Amino acid sequence: xxxxxxxxxxxxxxxxxxxxxxxxxxxxxxxxxxxxxxxxxxxxxxxxxxxxxxxxxxxxxxxxxxxxxxxxxxxxxxxxxxxxxxxxxxxxxxxxxxxxxxxxxxxxxxxxxxxxxxxxxxxxxxxxxxxxxxxxxxxxxxxxxxxxxxxxxxxxxxxxxxxxxxxxxxxxxxxxxxxxxxxxxxxxxxxxxxxxxxxxxxxxxxxxxxxxxxxxxxxxxxxxxxxxxxxxxxxxxxxxxxxxxxxxxxxx
Amino acid sequence: xxxxxxxxxxxxxxxxxxxxxxxxxxxxxxxxxxxxxxxxxxxxxxxxxxxxxxxxxxxxxxxxxxxxxxxxxxxxxxxxxxxxxxxxxxxxxxxxxxxxxxxxxxxxxxxxxxxxxxxxxxxxxxxxxxxxxxxxxxxxxxxxxxxxxxxxxxxxxxxxxxxxxxxxxxxxxxxxxxxxxxxxxxxxxxxxxxxxxxxxxxxxxxxxxxxxxxxxxxxxxxxxxxxxxxxxxxxxxxxxxxxxxxxxxxxxxxxxxxxxxxxxxxxxxxxxxxxxxxxxxxxxxxxxxxxxxxxxxxxxxxxxxxxxxxxxxxxxxxxxxxxxxxxxxxxxxxxxxxxxxxxxxxxxxxxxxxxxxxxxxxxxxxxxxxxxxxxxxxxxxxxxxxxxxxxxxxxxxxxxxxxxxxxxxxxxxxxxxxxxxxxxxxxxxxxxxxxxxxxxxxxxxxxxxxxxxxxxxxxxxxxxxxxxxxxxxxxxxxxxxxxxxxxxxxxxxxxxxxxxxxxxxxxxxxxxxxxxxxxxxxxxxxxxxxxxxxxxxxxxxxxxxxxxxxxxxxxxxxxxxxxxxxxxxxxxxxxxxxxxxxxxxxxxxxxxxxxxxxxxxxxxxxxxxxxxxxxxxxxxxxxxxxxxxxxxxxxxxxxxxxxxxxxxxxxxxxxxxxxxxxxxx
Ligand SMILES: Cc1cc2nc3c(=O)[nH]c(=O)nc-3n(C[C@H](O)[C@H](O)[C@H](O)COP(=O)(O)OP(=O)(O)OC[C@H]3O[C@@H](n4cnc5c(N)ncnc54)[C@H](O)[C@@H]3O)c2cc1C
Ligand code: FES
Numbered sequence: 001x002x003x004x005x006x007x008x009x010x011x012x013x014x015x016x017x018x019x020x021x022x023x024x025x026x027x028x029x030x031x032x033x034x035x036x037x038x039x040x041x042x043x044x045x046x047x048x049x050x051x052x053x054x055x056x057x058x059x060x061x062x063x064x065x066x067x068x069x070x071x072x073x074x075x076x077x078x079x080x081x082x083x084x085x086x087x088x089x090x091x092x093x094x095x096x097x098x099x100x101x102x103x104x105x106x107x108x109x110x111x112x113x114x115x116x117x118x119x120x121x122x123x124x125x126x127x128x129x130x131x132x133x134x135x136x137x138x139x140x141x142x143x144x145x146x147x148x149x150x151x152x153x154x155x156x157x158x159x160x161x162x163x164x165x166x167x168x169x170x171x172x173x174x175x176x177x178x179x180x181x182x183x184x185x186x187x188x189x190x191x192x193x194x195x196x197x198x199x200x201x202x203x204x205x206x207x208x209x210x211x212x213x214x215x216x217x218x219x220x221x222x223x224x225x226x227x228x229x230x231x232x233x234x235x236x237x238x239x240x241x242x243x244x245x246x247x248x249x250x251x252x
Numbered sequence: 253x254x255x256x257x258x259x260x261x262x263x264x265x266x267x268x269x270x271x272x273x274x275x276x277x278x279x280x281x282x283x284x285x286x287x288x289x290x291x292x293x294x295x296x297x298x299x300x301x302x303x304x305x306x307x308x309x310x311x312x313x314x315x316x317x318x319x320x321x322x323x324x325x326x327x328x329x330x331x332x333x334x335x336x337x338x339x340x341x342x343x344x345x346x347x348x349x350x351x352x353x354x355x356x357x358x359x360x361x362x363x364x365x366x367x368x369x370x371x372x373x374x375x376x377x378x379x380x381x382x383x384x385x386x387x388x389x390x391x392x393x394x395x396x397x398x399x400x401x402x403x404x405x406x407x408x409x410x411x412x413x414x415x416x417x418x419x420x421x422x423x424x425x426x427x428x429x430x431x432x433x434x435x436x437x438x439x440x441x442x443x444x445x446x447x448x449x450x451x452x453x454x455x456x457x458x459x460x461x462x463x464x465x466x467x468x469x470x471x472x473x474x475x476x477x478x479x480x481x482x483x484x485x486x487x488x489x490x491x492x493x494x495x496x497x498x499x500x501x502x503x504x505x506x507x508x509x510x511x512x513x514x515x516x517x518x519x520x521x522x523x524x525x526x527x528x529x530x531x532x533x534x535x536x537x538x539x540x541x542x543x544x545x546x547x548x549x550x551x552x553x554x555x556x557x558x559x560x561x562x563x564x565x566x567x568x569x570x571x572x573x574x575x576x577x578x579x580x581x582x583x584x585x586x587x588x589x590x591x592x593x594x595x596x597x598x599x600x601x602x603x604x605x606x607x608x609x610x611x612x613x614x615x616x617x618x619x620x621x622x623x624x625x626x627x628x629x630x631x632x633x634x635x636x637x638x639x640x641x642x643x644x645x646x647x648x649x650x651x652x653x654x655x656x657x658x659x660x661x662x663x664x665x666x667x668x669x670x671x672x673x674x675x676x677x678x679x680x681x682x683x684x685x686x687x688x689x690x691x692x693x694x695x696x697x698x699x700x701x702x703x704x705x706x707x708x709x710x711x712x713x714x715x716x717x718x719x720x721x722x723x724x725x726x727x728x729x730x731x732x733x734x735x736x737x738x739x740x741x742x743x744x745x746x747x748x749x750x751x752x753x754x755x756x757x758x759x760x761x762x763x764x765x766x767x768x769x770x771x772x773x774x775x776x777x778x779x780x781x782x783x784x785x786x787x788x789x790x791x792x793x794x795x796x797x798x799x800x801x802x803x804x805x806x807x808x809x810x811x812x813x814x815x816x817x818x819x820x821x822x823x824x825x826x827x828x829x830x831x832x833x834x835x836x837x838x839x840x841x842x843x844x845x846x847x848x849x850x851x852x853x854x855x856x857x858x859x860x861x862x863x864x865x866x867x868x869x870x871x872x873x874x875x876x877x878x879x880x881x882x883x884x885x886x887x888x889x890x891x892x893x894x895x896x897x898x899x900x901x902x903x904x905x906x907x908x909x910x911x912x913x914x915x916x917x
Contacts, residue, residue, distance in 0.1 A: 014830070031525050033664075039530055039780070046778045046833070051824055054832055056318070058491040060531050061660060063416055064322045086663045111462065112830050119439065122319050126431045130424035131383045135303040135729045136374070138381035142338065145392025155385040155410060158417060162321055185383065192383050 001030045003094040007041065009053055010101040015109050021099070030090040034077065035060060035067065037089055055114040060085040062226065065161030068168070069114055070101040075165035075224045083163065083226040103168035107175065107211045118164050120210035121178060127206035128199040129182040131192050144190050157184035159227045166221035166229075172213030177221040179207050180233035187240065200240045255508075255888055255902040258690040259363040264908050265345075268367040271691075272734055276741035283308035286740055287471040287748060289456055290314070291443045291498055294323030295415070295721060296704025297477030298422035299728025304475075305426075305434030307733055312469060313426070313435055314458055316442040316493065316835070321423045324479055324491040325724065328415020329536035329657065331397060331407035332379075332721040334372040339396055343404040345369045350909060352719060355401045355588050356684070356712020357862035357878065358911050359511070359886075361904060363691060364709050371730040372722050376408055378729055382421035386410050397653075399717035400537055401588035401916070407718045412536055412656045418721055422728070441467070442835065443498045444766075445759045446474065446505045446700065453502075453700035454749045455756060457763045461835065464828040466763055468756040470749035473699040473739055475732060476502065477724075480683035480705035482515065484843045484850065485795070486787025488680035489521055489534040495839040496846050499687050499706050507695045508888035508900060510688035510708035512846065513854035516715055516863050517796050518681035519545075519592035522664055522674075523612040532679040533664055535615070536657055537717040540585045542620035542650065543674070545596070546572045547604035547613050557606050564606070564614055564673050575599055583916040590714045590863045590876075591916060593678035597796050598874060600677070607675055616673035621646035678796060682720060684711045684863065685853075688888040688902075692735035693727060696888075699739055703727035708886070713862025767827045770837045775820030779837045782817045786810065786840070790847055794854050799867040803855040807848060814844040849889055849897050856899065859883045880911050 005026050012019025026044075028037050035057050042052035058066040062083040069084045071077035077087045092098065100114065108116040158181070166177035183200050186192030192199075215234065222231045260271040278286065286309050290301040293315040301313040317323060335348040348369035353360060376394070380386065386408050387395040396405040410417040429435040438458065445457040447470070455470035481496035482488040503509050520535045520543075548554050548564075549571050556562035575595055577584045587595075596613045599605070606612050625646025629637040637645070647670050651658065661669050687695050687702040689709055694701050704724040711719065750756075793806035817840070825831040860869040860876035861883070869877040886902040 029526060029528065032528050033530075036528050036530050040528060043778055043780060046780075046822060046824060047776075049822065049824065052833060054830070058317070058322055058493045059324070059327045060492060061327060061533050062663075063413065064324075064326050064491060066318070066322050081659075082663060086660070088663065088666070090666060115830075118318060122321075122427065122437075122439070125424060126427040128431075130428045131381065132428060133378075133381040133425075134306045135299075135378060135425075135733065138374075138377040141336070141376045141380040141386075142393050146388055147392055148388040148390055151385045151388045154383075155417075158385050158410075158420065159413065161326075161416075162319065185385070189383050189385065191381055 003028055003030060003089065003092070005092065005095070006097040008097060008099045009113070011053070011113055012110050014112055019110065028089055030088070032089045033060065033085060034071070034087040034089065035085050053114065054112040057085055062086040063161060065163035068103060068163040068165055070103060070168060072099050075103065075168040076226050081226060081228045103164055105167045105173035107173065108164060108167060118162070120212070121162050121164065121175070123210060124175065124179055124203055124206045125182065128195070128202035129186070131186060132195060146190060150188055154185050154188040157181040157188070157229060157233050160229055161227055163226065165224050165226060167212065169220040169224035170213065171218060171220065172216060174215045175207050175210070175212040176215035176234050176237070177225060177229055177231065179203050180237040181229045183237045183240065184233040187236070197240060200237060204241060253696070253890070253900045255688065255696070255900055256690065257361060257902060258692060259361070260691065264362060264366050267363050268370055275734055276737050278737050278740050278744060280308050282744040284310070286310065286743065287312070288473055288475060289469055289471040290475045290477065291456065292323070292477035292479065292704070292706070293317070293320035293423070293426065294325040294477060294479055294704060295419055295422055295724035296728045298323070298419065298426045299725050300475055300477060300703055300732050301435050302422060302425035302429050303729055303733045304736070305429035305432070308434070311429070311435040312438060312471065314438045314441045314443055314456070316440065316461060318439055320426055320437065320439070321420065323419060324494050325419045325721070326416050327491060328721055329412045329534065330399065330538040331409035331414045331718040332375070332418060333399070333406050333718040334376045334408060334722065335369050335406060336373050336376060338394060339405045341404045343406050347404065348372060348406065351402045352710065352716060353712070353909050354914060355716040356714055357876070357914055358712065358880070358884065358906065359514070359861055359904065360710055360712030362906060362908055367731070368710050368723060368726050371726045374730055375722060375725045379418060379421050382425060384410060384417045384421045397538055398541055398586060400540060400586045400592065401583070401716045407538070409538070412538070412654060415721060418725065422725070444501060444763045444838065446502045447756050447759045448505050448697060449749070449753060449755045452698045455751060457759045462830050464826070464831060466760050468751040468760055470751040470756065472743045472746060472749065473701065473736065475701040475703060475736070476687070476706055477703040477728065478706045480686070481843070481846060482680045482683050484786065484847050485680040485790050486784050487524065487529060487532050487791070489518060489532050492531060495842070497839050497842045499702070500842040500846055502687060502695065502697070502700060503891050505697065507697050507700060508688040508890055509685065509849060510886050510888045511685040511713070511853065512850040512889065513794065513857060513864055514684035514713045514862060515680060516589055516682040516684060517593045517678045518589055519596055519678050520615060520676045521679035521681070522661065523607055523677040524609065533660065534681060535661060535674060535676060537589070539615060539654060539657065542653070543585065543615040543617050544574055544619060545576050545585055545592070545613055545615055546574045547599045547606060549573045551603055554604055554606065558608055565618070573604070580916045587916045588714055588716060593796060594865060596678055612675040612677045614673035615676045617650055617669065618673070621650055621670070624649035680791070680795070682715055684708065684713060684715055688886065692738050693732055694735070694739060701732060701736065703732055713864055767834065767838065770821065770823050770834065770841065771827050773818060773821050773823070775822050777820050777822060779821060779823065779833060779840050782813065782821060783840045783843070786813055786843060786847055789813070790850070794851050797865050797867055798854050800855060803851050807851045810844065810847045810851060817841065817844060845891065849891060852897055853887055853889060857883055857887065878913070884911070
């Protein structure tokens with residue numbers, strides 16, 4: 001089915017310019033993905049020798065975390081558990097107006113149009129989001145058996161794609177879900193236990209330094225996370241951060 | 253040019269061990285004074301950069317992505333092989349070696365492949381220690397599954413996100429080195445030229461993608477881990493950004509490109525749905541563990557299905573042709589990718605394709621759901637379960653194994669694969685060809701190394717599933733950290749290379765000129781439109797099936813398309829600013845040249861092997877017909893601007909396996 005949409009897209013020349021919404025009409029087909037719709041628009045703009053809309057994307061299958069637009073006010077759009085690149089136009093209605101904006105957060109400055117700088121996430125990981133093991137130092141992979149439930153929980157948190165929608169969703173612009181997911185992924189595994197407390201402290205410190213806001217338990221992050229990472233990870237981080245009373249408690 | 257693969261002497265099983273213990277080393281105090289550039293931060297690049305940093309070298313690591321974590325490796329789904337033999341099912345280093353050589357249709361180097369199999373086991377250990385949450389059995393030990401082309405279960409996995417988890421492991425190792433100051437990251441920097449001084453690779457020209465500024469970076473050597481070139485076909489399972497530019501720039505500076513025509517076409521991808529399509533999505537090979545591939549036997553059923561009068565689930569067993577099981581009883585649905593792809597294409601060519609375009613076959617999980625449902629009911633002590641219970645339990649098992657893939661399928665197609673079979677069709681997926689390297693992973697340019705998908709080294713004419721992740725990490729964690737010493741031990745007296753040397757300035761000027769030229773064409777057609785046309789030509793004539801006639805024609809088409817591109821492309825914006833269209837334009841320009849070389853290679857190889865299928869060379873049953881007498885060599889091509897490429901041959905010797913016709917029957 002063919003459909004016609006009105007797009008209101010945030011255009012901003014660079015970090016320091018003031019941006020504004022521009023209006024575009026597109027004729028598309030319901031089987032297209034959201035990004036393919038933007039491709040179509042960009043082709044038209046290029047044909048008119050106009051500046052195409054800059055947006056970030058790569059894998060287009062929901063795993064690299066590069067895409068991430070705020071669509072009608074929601075990071076990654078209306079569908080639960082779905083990245084922008086996996087969103088298809090059959091979920092929109094013919095004639096609809098669609099508002100498309102970049103993530104807005106102090107720690108994610110706009111680079112151009114819909115592209116933002118998320119390098120602060122890398123720095124949070126560099127602050128301690130790893131297990132200190134050099135190449136070649138590892139014992140046999142089966143030396144430490146791990147309960148499959150524990151691995152599953154760790155994997156639930158490890159599934160984070162680092163897209164930043166949690167920050168965009170949060171009224172405070174906090175990066176708590178991102179940080180907590182990494183802390184949980186590693187901290188739940190026996191291999192990651194040893195550095196767990198130090199890791200929590202250094203990652204949280206870096207998070208604050210980057211200008212992310214404070215977490216006030218609003219939990220919009222969980223609702224908008226395309227990988228459905230649970231806010232239980234935040235509780236786990238907090239327990240680890242505020243004391244060791246619950247240190248032995250495995251379940252996040 | 254004589255190509256010396258530098259394979260160590262001695263029996264196959266001892267080559268690497270002996271070589272490693274006799275290799276030249278670089279002392280710790282010298283390592284600190286040696287600078288290494290690593291281009292790429294996928295599995296191969298991140299693992300290499302992290303490990304070289306740990307060893308004490310000064311490493312600069314470049315990626316065009318905004319973060320190392322976004323490299324295309326992140327998208328790998330199914331798993332990673334290792335000869336652990338945890339399942340006690342007869343696996344061994346030799347068997348993994350043998351499967352890989354055979355799977356590659358006897359077009360890879362024995363010594364490299366054996367080493368790969370040997371270090372595979374260490375990779376799993378390393379990743380577990382880094383916190384990669386591989387799937388576990390109930391007893392807490394590592395779980396395995398099977399992939400195509402083998403009869404053992406040696407694939408380790410983390411749900412359907414194995415690449416993601418492995419890359420995060422490597423990315424975190426890299427982050428640790430970054431925090432320790434041994435590795436300096438250059439995200440959003442694209443390598444646009446290689447700098448060669450006195451015959452040695454000494455640096456790169458990189459474009460800062462945020463500002464458009466060109467930068468000169470010097471080092472004692474350069475390691476490239478820049479991934480594959482599947483996007484020359486425009487539509488592929490690769491991420492949108494995958495490109496050949498880094499490798500191609502090296503080729504333009506004299507590196508050889510080996511076997512460029514060996515590309516892998518993956519049998520299980522979601523079919524093309526329209527001409528706006530920007531990429532194709534893979535459905536992991538692991539699905540063939542449980543999915544059965546079929547088409548309707550009767551043309552009238554095909555018709556009825558295409559126009560929506562019949563549902564696939566309504567078709568009785570007798571009316572279905574499980575063509576892989578029929579043609580290849582020994583391996584069934586788990587034949588290697590090239591074999592499965594060709595068989596699917598053949599069924600569609602005969603008119604059995606099940607979607608409107610006629611280019612799709614079914615991948616059906618109904619039997620598996622039933623089977624698992626029954627056994628799950630049994631293990632839960634439910635006696636005589638009803639149909640619904642069985643289905644529900646069976647779907648649960650399938651969801652646990654492949655949940656994210658099923659979800660992905662549903663999101664894209666709007667159909668529920670638990671209830672109706674998936675529709676799949678082959679698509680370009682991986683490139684076995686790549687920069688020619690010797691046993692040290694060094695190209696013919698001294699000091700230039702190539703790792704991961706961007707080299708040609710291990711997979712011959714066809715790669716087995718779950719072996720690319722293995723190779724990338726083997727190269728990065730366990731091979732380059734040793735072999736790089738062979739070169740660097742001769743460089744300990746070389747002072748830091750000066751990025752103001754004339755070679756750097758010239759390379760920078762060349763790059764600037766090239767970009768300005770692209771900007772100045774100011775024609776009327778978009779980069780994208782050229783890329784699509786190139787891709788279609790490559791797919792039609794240098795894709796799943798090739799012929800001398802088609803290739804001859806395609807070469808002309810690609811050449812004239814290239815001329816048209818340089819005369820009529822339109823690149824908006826400016827070169828000294830963030831400009832994604834300019835990035836694309838420079839990449840497509842390089843694809844246009846690579847395409848010609850691929851065609852040349854495919855044309856010269858008058859045999860069928862692995863992913864390279866020449867219509868003129870097939871058996872009566874339509875299987876690939878190899879010609880070992882004339883073509884058991886690596887074809888390494890030298891590019892010459894404006895002329896035909898020159899072929900250099902590296903003969904392949906098989907001392908440990910017997911060259912046989914591959915049979916999966
Ligand atoms: C959908 C999909 C699923 C797959 N599943 C599996 C699987 O289950 N098992 C398996 O074994 N294999 C799988 N593969 C194959 C495997 O993922 C890849 O072959 C492998 O990850 C390649 O790793 P790499 O490190 O060589 O390259 P990549 O991961 O592609 O990394 C390339 C890096 O180079 C950088 N780069 C490139 N050019 C430049 C430049 N000019 N300047 C600066 N930086 C540059 C990029 O930014 C990136 O960091 C899959 C592939 C696909 C497409
Ligand atoms: S483009 Fe990779 S997650 Fe959307």
